[in-house]
Each structure stands twice: as structure tokens, then as C-alpha cells.
Amino acid sequence: MLKRVGALALVTCKEGIRDRSLFGILLFALFVLGLNVAVAGFFMRDLGKVTVDMNLAALSFAGLLLPFSRGEYIYGKYLGLVLLVVCTLALLLVFSTTTVAGVNAMYPKYFGGFTWSVYFWAVAFIGVQLALLCAIVVFFSAITTSSFITLIFSVATYLVGVSIEEVLFYLKSQAAAGEVAASETLRAVLEVVAWLVPNFAAFDLKTEAAHGLALEPMRLLTSAGYGLGYVLILLWLATLIFRRREFN
Amino acid sequence: MKVDAGNYLRPDQGEVRIDAQPVGDGGFLHQVGYLPENPYLYDHLSLLELLRFAGQACGMSAQQIGERIETLTHQTGISHALKQRLRTFSKGMRQRAGLCFALLHDPQLVILDEPMSGLDPLGRKMVCELILDLKHQGKTVFFCSHILSDTERLCDRIAILHQGRLVREFEADDLRAFRDKERSLEDEFVAAVGGGN
Numbered sequence: 555m556l557k558r559v560g561a562l563a564l565v566t567c568k569e570g571i572r573d574r575s576l577f578g579i580l581l582f583a584l585f586v587l588g589l590n591v592a593v594a595g596f597f598m599r600d601l602g603k604v605t606v607d608m609n610l611a612a613l614s615f616a617g618l619l620l621p622f623s624r625g626e627y628i629y630g631k632y633l634g635l636v637l638l639v640v641c642t643l644a645l646l647l648v649f650s651t652t653t654v655a656g657v658n659a660m661y662p663k664y665f666g667g668f669t670w671s672v673y674f675w676a677v678a679f680i681g682v683q684l685a686l687l688c689a690i691v692v693f694f695s696a697i698t699t700s701s702f703i704t705l706i707f708s709v710a711t712y713l714v715g716v717s718i719e720e721v722l723f724y725l726k727s728q729a730a731a732g733e734v735a736a737s738e739t740l741r742a743v744l745e746v747v748a749w750l751v752p753n754f755a756a757f758d759l760k761t762e763a764a765h766g767l768a769l770e771p772m773r774l775l776t777s778a779g780y781g782l783g784y785v786l787i788l789l790w791l792a793t794l795i796f797r798r799r800e801f802n
Numbered sequence: 803m804k805v806d807a808g809n810y811l812r813p814d815q816g817e818v819r820i821d822a823q824p825v826g827d828g829g830f831l832h833q834v835g836y837l838p839e840n841p842y843l844y845d846h847l848s849l850l851e852l853l854r855f856a857g858q859a860c861g862m863s864a865q866q867i868g869e870r871i872e873t874l875t876h877q878t879g880i881s882h883a884l885k886q887r888l889r890t891f892s893k894g895m896r897q898r899a900g901l902c903f904a905l906l907h908d909p910q911l912v913i914l915d916e917p918m919s920g921l922d923p924l925g926r927k928m929v930c931e932l933i934l935d936l937k938h939q940g941k942t943v944f945f946c947s948h949i950l951s952d953t954e955r956l957c958d959r960i961a962i963l964h965q966g967r968l969v970r971e972f973e974a975d976d977l978r979a980f981r982d983k984e985r986s987l988e989d990e991f992v993a994a995v996g997g998g999n
Contacts (some may be wrong), residue, residue, distance in 0.1 A: 565844060565851075572887075693927035761982035800811045 559630040566634020571641065603795035625793045628692060632789055635688040643681055667764075675774065676763035682781040683757040687712060689788040690752065696792035697801065711752060718748045749780075756780055814880035820911060823841055832860060834907035839916045841900040845889035849880065852888060856866035860907035867906070874902040878937075879928060887930055901932065912936055917957040918952060929958060954980050954987045962994045 658668065690711050694704040722744055729741070756777045762769055818825045821833070836970075844852055850871065857867030875881035878898040883891070891899060897920050905912065916927050917933070933956050936943050946963075947953050953960055957977065962970040970982075970990065979985045 558859050558861065561855055565847065565855045569844045569846045570852070 555626060559626050562627065562630025563633035563637055566631055567637040567641065570634070570638040613689065624797045624799075626657045628696065628789060628793045628796055632688060632692045632792075635692065636685050639684045639688060640681065643677070647677060672759070672767070672769060673763045675769055676759035679757040679774075679777065681761050682778060683754055686752055686754075686757075686781050686784055686788075687786065689785040689792075693788045696796040714756070715752040715754040716749055718753055722748055752784055753780075830935060832907065833910045835907065835912045836905040837900045837904040837912075837914045837917060839919060841896070841903070843888050843896065843899060843903065846887060848887050849875070849891075849902075850884040852899065853902055856903050856906045863906060870904070870906050870908065872966050874905055875926075877932060878902055879924075894922055894925050897921055898925065898928075901929070905936075910941055911945045912941055912945075914943065917945055918947055918949055926952070950987050950991060960987070962991055964995045 654673070687708070691704065691708045694707045694711075695701075698704055698707075725741070725744065759769065761767065844855075853871045853874075854867055857870065862870070866910055870961070871884070872881070875884060878901055880895055880898045880902070883895060888896065888899060897917070901914075902919065904914070914933075917929050921929060930952060932942050933945070937956075937958075943956075952975070958974065960972040960977065972987075972990070976985070976990075980987045
């Protein structure tokens with residue numbers, strides 16, 4: 555079973571790498587990278603787009619003509635997408651690390667608290683964030699045959715995921731200042747919602763990387779566990795839905 | 803066909819069994835080769851990569867895969883295009899590639915949806931020979947076609963579907979009469995579907 559899922563993942567990744575639109579996005583990304591040293595923030599924005607664009611290739615059903623069970627198919631496609639994102643991330647990492655090292659060498663006084671270990675942890679968590687985004691894309695692809703609807707839902711979920719923490723922060727600060735009336739119940743509900751929707755802020759280590767702040771092992775562990783748990787639940791739900799899908 | 807080939811659709815009523823096994827996620831899929839009417843194949847892969855993937859997905863060894871690729875691509879006349887990407891294939895070549903994809907794991911039951919679609923006369927002849935070859939190997943071939951002369955020539959049993967319903971079935975005696983020109987399948991077809999109304 556693993557061999558078969560692996561074969562499907564490799565084919566999905568290969569198909570994605572050869573897709574010209576991916577190369578276009580990658581070239582554009584590299585161009586912007588030359589102008590941008592705010593590496594972590596940049597990564598997330600553009601790779602997010604790449605991942606969602608890859609939805610179009612994500613669930614093309616050629617593999618279903620082969621003796622895959624529906625569950626194997628979902629996991630194979632998901633792993634293929636993740637593999638593709640890891641390849642792209644690795645490529646961008648080479649360029650971004652070169653850029654950061656170059657700027658660091660030229661202007662060392664601006665990199666006082668900078669440490670490479672925190673920087674690479676931040677990159678690793680961008681990887682976790684993208685793996686979650688891939689699971690969201692696969693989940694919505696299992697629900698609908700329309701790639702446009704998948705795109706809209708995935709982008710909407712992503713936007714909610716990246717902004718929910720800020721909404722909470724805003725609400726709390728405004729309530730503390732007495733400018734808005736937020737009941738305890740509302741705040742409790744929002745706290746729960748912030749963890750129910752994929753909370754991308756949990757993986758955001760940009761601030762720590764930029765300022766060279768120390769990372770707490772517990773925070774890394776909790777965030778990684780949250781991401782992995784979320785991915786597994788999404789894939790399980792996607793499999794359940796996909797088993798019931800009919801293909802005209 | 804989509805119900806038989808692997809539960810792509812569910813029946814409104816009843817149950818489909820192949821070799822006494824209900825159609826579903828079970829292992830019987832290894833025994834089925836399916837070519838849809840408009841197969842989506844991975845456009846950015848070469849034919850060789852596509853067929854290797856099909857073999858790996860079916861749990862075949864590298865040697866078996868190599869041998870089957872050689873046999874099938876020669877039989878379908880596309881061995882020259884093994885390294886070519888599928889996006890560059892014509893409609894007829896895609897159809898041939900789809901046939902290789904469906905037959906690579908040497909299935910016992912072969913389901914072909916309009917296998918002659920998009921093929922030139924040479925291609926049609928090749929598919930007919932391929933189907934006859936499968937038949938001689940003792941495989942079950944289940945296909946649909948609007949080309950009555952081909953069905954008349956190839957089939958042991960023929961069924962006419964009209965507006966989603968089975969309206970006529972022909973068995974060995976009928977087929978013998980068609981081949982001896984005592985009756986015509988075309989006339990039977992027109993009569994069965996109500997003269998085209």
C-alpha cells in the first residue's frame with residue numbers, strides 16, 4: 555500500500571513541477587526575492603498562492619482508473635502536493651538564505667540578535683503551515699468537483715486562518731480600553747473559534763526570527779502537534795467524503 | 803460502466819457483483835482495466851512514466867512492467883512515442899495510450915467506453931485486433947460503441963440501451979444470423995429504439 559501511495563505522490567509532484575505555471579510563479583518569486591529581505595513573510599504569501607494554484611492539478615482523476623482505494627488516493631495526492639511544496643520551499647530557501655547571508659555580511663549591525671537556528675525553525679514552521687494549507691486544498695477538492703469553488707474556499711479559509719489571531723487581539727485590546735463591549739461569552743467563543751479554524755498564527759515565527767528571540771520548546775511542540783492533528787483530521791474527513799463521491 | 807469499473811457511480815437500485823464480489827473499494831479492482839470515453843492522463847508525464855506509474859500502482863515488479871510496456875506499446879503502435887509527453891499526443895494517440903494504461907496490469911475484465919473514438923481506420927483495426935486477442939486469452943471484454951459493424955464482428959453478446967434502459971439483447975443465435983446476413987443489426991437497432999423517435 556505504501557509503495558502505491560508513494561508512486562501516486564511522486565507522479566503528482568512530478569506533474570506539478572513540470573507545470574509551467576509553477577515555474578512562472580517560482581521565477582516571479584525569485585525576482586521579488588532579489589528585492590526583499592523580509593524572507594519569512596515573503597515565503598508564506600507566495601507559496602500559499604502556489605499551493606492553491608496546484609489545486610488544479612491536485613485531484614485530476616487519472617489515478618482513480620487504477621486500483622487505488624479512495625483513501626489511498628487522497629493520501630497519495632496529499633503527499634504529492636506536500637512533496638511539491640517542500641521542493642519549492644527548498645529551492646526558495648537556497649536563494650533566501652544566500653540573500654540573508656549577503657545582507658548580513660554587508661550590514662552586520664542590523665543583524666544584532668539574528669541567529670540562523672531561529673531562522674531555520676521559522677522556515678520549518680512555514681513548511682508545517684503549507685502542509686496544513688495542502689490538507690485544506692485536498693479537503694475542499696474532495697467536497698466539490700469545481701476547482702474554482704475549491705480555490706475560493708481554500709483562499710477564504712487561509713485568510714480567516716491568518717487573520718483570526720489579529721481579530722482576537724484587536725477585540726481584546728479594544729475591550730480592555732473600554733471602546734467595545736465584548737462579553738466574556740463572546741470572547742470565550744472567539745477563543746474556541748480561533749483554534750477550530752486553522753489558526754496559521756500558531757506557526758508564525760517571523761517575529762522571533764527577525765528579532766532573534768529565544769524559542770520555547772513547548773510552543774514548538776504544541777504548534778507542531780496542532781498542525782499535524784489538524785492535517786490528519788482534514789484528511790480523514792476528506793477520505794470519508796471522497797468515498798461517497800460519484801464521478802459522472 | 804462506471805458502476806462496474808470501480809464504483810464511480812452508485813446504482814439507483816440493486817447491486818453489481820464481479821466474481822461474486824460486490825463492487826467497491828475491494829481487491830477486485832486489480833482484476834479490472836477501465837478506459838473511459840475521455841480519459842484524463844497526466845499531461846506532463848511521458849508515456850513511459852505514465853505506464854511505469856500504472857504498473858507500480860498495481861504492485862507489479864520492474865521486470866513485469868518493462869515487459870508489459872514493450873508488448874502493449876508495440877501492439878498499439880505507439881512504441882516510438884514512449885519518451886514523448888502526453889500533452890503532445892493527438893486524440894488517436896491518447897486513445898492508444900489510454901488502452902495501454904488500462905491493460906498494463908493484465909486484468910481479467912476489460913471495460914472500454916467507446917474504444918474506437920477518435921481513431922483512424924488503422925487505429926480501429928488495431929483496437930479490433932486487440933479486443934479479439936483479449937477474447938482469445940479468455941478475458942472478458944465489456945465495451946460500448948455506436949459503430950454497429952464493429953460490435954457485430956467482435957461480440958458474443960450485444961445489448962441495446964436506449965434512454966438509459968436495456969431494450970434488446972442478442973445472444974449467439976442472433977449474432978450468427980447477423981454474420982450470415984440473414985438479419986441486420988442495424989435494422990434491429992432501429993426497431994428497438996422506435997425508428998429513431
